[in-house]
Amino acid sequence: MTDQTRDLLPEGLEDRLPQGAAITSNIEQEILQVMDGHGFDRVRPPLIEFEKSLAGRMDGVQPRRMFRFVDPTSLRTLALRSDITVQVGRIAATGLAHAPRPLRLSYAGQVTRITGDQLEPSRERLQVGAELVGADNVAAAGEMVSLAIEALEAAGASGISIDFTLPDLVDTLAASAFPLDAAQVENVRRELDSKDAGGLRDVGGDAYVPLLYATGPFDQAIEKLAAIDAGGALASRIAGLREIAQRVGNHARLTLDPSERHGFEYQSWFGFTIYADDVRGALGRGGTYRILGCDEAATGFSLYPDPLVDALAGGTSRREKLFLPLGHDRSAAAVLRKEGWRTVAALSEGDDAAALGCSHRLSGDSPVKL
Amino acid sequence: MTDQTRDLLPEGLEDRLPQGAAITSNIEQEILQVMDGHGFDRVRPPLIEFEKSLAGRMDGVQPRRMFRFVDPTSLRTLALRSDITVQVGRIAATGLAHAPRPLRLSYAGQVTRITGDQLEPSRERLQVGAELVGADNVAAAGEMVSLAIEALEAAGASGISIDFTLPDLVDTLAASAFPLDAAQVENVRRELDSKDAGGLRDVGGDAYVPLLYATGPFDQAIEKLAAIDAGGALASRIAGLREIAQRVGNHARLTLDPSERHGFEYQSWFGFTIYADDVRGALGRGGTYRILGCDEAATGFSLYPDPLVDALAGGTSRREKLFLPLGHDRSAAAVLRKEGWRTVAALSEGDDAAALGCSHRLSGDSPVKL
Incomplete structure (x- = not known):
């Protein structure tokens, strides 16, 4: 083995050298400081846990995507965390089970996954987030969207835009206004994901077609969603979205894509994705969910600031x-x-x-x- | 599997809940800030590297003590870092090979090992440190000891004491004043480690016996070391230690244990261990060394602040x-x-x-x- 190959890092893993590291550390600290100001207490879970523990608290966390290995001490399978949210859920349900609710927790740390994807080849990234445990009402959702915007602005992001979604939309409609059987639910979800009106009709989801057009800038899209006659099944969700939009609309561009599910595997009624100018892809996402096991309501978000580091690299002036x-x-x-x-x-x-x-x-x- | 077992963390791994996490984060930031003030630029290496890369830059890093697993992408063995110093050595030798020297770098992050030990059962801990690459002279050593003290004081440590050692003492003496053959060198080292005067004499190390008594408070111990007639082989080292002690003596209690080797597997002429009041065990260690591969001189230290978190837990007042x-x-x-x-x-x-x-x-x- 030559010196050169010894020095190569594995694919998808990289060093942050002084300039990038300074920006990364500054972003991390600014976000944590904003969260701290809003009463969120930081917790620091370990890098490694039992695989079962990391997979057991939330839907959508896939053990196959984590680095796993056998623990010589316990002879059980350990995994390197791929998501800190599940760890914070565990802490809320165990070590802080008796702390008063709503419980506000924040975190920051590196997470890894065994393979990157085409869009994002990186296998390690910084995750910083906040979880409000014990509440998933409109006030909680409004606080968290507002907090995410304030934190990212403090970190240097500009031109923030928020895309709202209703992760359990199909479940809600299928159980009431637009009935579907279990097999149909899956088909309708798939066709909504591919935004295919013809496909939706083919699988018996005619009533769902108007959802495809209730997207775009929030003010217009929410009107289109409200116009879909669903016998009031969506009324509270629409009112909730309007209230959140009212609260944060002066601080970010807002859009709505009510059937968007990507990245919202464990969210319940409300989800949001965060974008910013000059940043490729989403900077983070959040929403309401239930912590499995203890079935407690929660609202939170996770930010992945690495793309922001690159966006800010041009403008830094060190002391x-x-x-x-x-x-x-x-x-x-x-x-x-x-x-x-x-x-x-x-x-x-x-x-x-x-x-x-x-x-x-x-x-x-x-x-x-x- | 019950909820309870699902929630247990593996042995030697734990969560930092709000109080401990706040203290930990504060210590980490204070140390980094002091280092930054002295011109040390933070770098952020990844959590995972090729095993060969983590093991290849310094003596004393044992792959068997790291969590290892096969990378499905490269089919090579990866390891979770057990020490960030080796990563900073790699960065200095590769990505920052052409940066001007002396190069000042700092770092902070979690490190893990596959098994704890009786004294310290923890398998994950915070490591924060600084490396001065391109210099291992007395000025460099003085700067780094002084920086470690200032950083720990800013982090809240009190009653700091520093134990100096000369890691290559036996090699130096064996090659000049007190000749030994290769087999004897190992025996003499072993008997010095166990502080056994009789054993030293038995293996032909009579000349080394006075080293066992040149220990204790620095001012007296350095006189005893100077009195050992080694034909001037130790003169420059003794002068160096005196100069460092002169610089930092007002800021910490100083002791000398010239033959201490534990934890100094990769240090060259100078090493030091840091203790503080109310903190069990060492808070960190440092010294001069050479980066393997590029064979560049360096001086650095690593702090492991977790025991300080517990020492400070009583006195916190949050906002x-x-x-x-x-x-x-x-x-x-x-x-x-x-x-x-x-x-x-x-x-x-x-x-x-x-x-x-x-x-x-x-x-x-x-x-x-x-």
């Missing part, structure tokens, strides 16, 4: 660096660090202030421009 | 929380958050401000004590 020559006054340097300077101390006569990225040099107790 | 009743003035709440309040918004009439840990309630645009 200026101050070169400290050999034999410099150490207490003067400490004072200047307190004032916000970054210092770089010489270790030998050969150290070159300019090459080391310094803009100033300490002379006596004052910085002098190089 | 006061302000309850926001239904229909509150949202812009007043935003202003108060900017001023440093944490807010907790009501989601229904049933939300209980006191039960949710709030000390105040928003009335109009002002906080009122509950």
Whole structure:
């Protein structure tokens, strides 16, 4: 094995070098700080758990997509987490089962998956999120959408847009206004996913066709959804969406795609996807759900800020660096660090202030421009 | 499988709940901030690498102690990192090979190992550290010891003490003043490790016996070390230790144990271990070393702050929380958050401000004590 192959990282895994790492860390801290201000307490679950535990709390978490290995201690299968939300659900249901509700928790950490996909080849990414446990009403949904927007703006995102969806729409309609049998439900979902009006009619889902057109900018789309005569089955959901939109409409562009299900495998009545200018793909998603096992209602969101790092890479300006020559006054340097300077101390006569990225040099107790 | 067993975490892995998580995150940020002030740029390597890559840059990193698994993409063995220092060494030798030296890098992240030990059963812990690449002289060593102390003090540690060692002491003496053959070197090391004067004499290491007594408080122990007649073989090391001690002696208690090797498998002429009051075991260690492969000199340290979290758990006071009743003035709440309040918004009439840990309630645009 040559040096070169030894140094290659596995496909889909990469280092963040100083510039990208600084932006990533800043984004992470800004998001956490906004969440903290709104009363969300951070928890820190481990990187590894029993596979069964990671798969057992929510639908849509697929063990086959996680790195798995046998634990020599317990002889059971462990997995590297692919999603921190399920861990926070476990904490809410166990260690914090008796904490007062609603319980506000936040988290940040790396998650991995065994294979990337064409759109997103990365196998490791940063996940930062918040979960409001014990509430899934309109007030909870409004708080979480609003929090996600505020957190991403603090992190430097601009031109945020939110796409609302109703993840259990087909279930709701199939059980009331537009009845379907179990096999039909699956067919109707599939045809809605492929936005195929002809296909919908072929599988007996004629009543569902208008849903395909209740999409686009929120104000128009919600009118179209309201016009679908579903005997009031959607009334509370539509009122809820309008209330959330009312609350956040000044802070983000809003759209509606009521039958969108991708990425909402465990959400209940409400879901949302977050986009921002200059960021490829979604920055995150969230919604209402139930924690399996304890069946408690919750509302939350997860952000995946890595694409934002690239979007912000052009505009960064790091703090200026101050070169400290050999034999410099150490207490003067400490004072200047307190004032916000970054210092770089010489270790030998050969150290070159300019090459080391310094803009100033300490002379006596004052910085002098190089 | 019952709910209860599903919820158990594997042995040696645990959640940090809100109080512990807040302290952990604060320690991590304070340490990183001090490092940043001294010009160390953070890098963020991935959680997973090729096993060969993690094992290949430094002595003392044992693949058998890492969680390993086959990558379905490359069909090669991957490992979950057990040490971030080796990753930073790789980055310095590859992605930042052409960055000016000395190169100052910092890092923070979770590391895991497949089995804990009796003293420290934990299989996952936080590692935070700094590496100064391209220098291993006395100035570099002094800077790194001083930085470790300043970082830990900022993180809340008190009563810091530093134990100095000379990791390549036996190699140095065996090659000059006190000659030993290769088999004897191993025997002498073993007997020094067990502090056994009789054993040392039995293996022909009589000349090494005085090293066992050159230990304890730095000022006395360094005199004893200097008194060992080694034909000047130790002179530069002793002068170096004195210079480092001079620099940091006002900030920490200093001790010397020149033949201590535990945890210094890859260090060269200088090593140090860090302790603090009320913290069980070492908080970290560091020293000079060479990055394998590129054979570049470096000086660095790693801190493992988890035991400090427990030591600080008694003294925390979180910011006061302000309850926001239904229909509150949202812009007043935003202003108060900017001023440093944490807010907790009501989601229904049933939300209980006191039960949710709030000390105040928003009335109009002002906080009122509950």
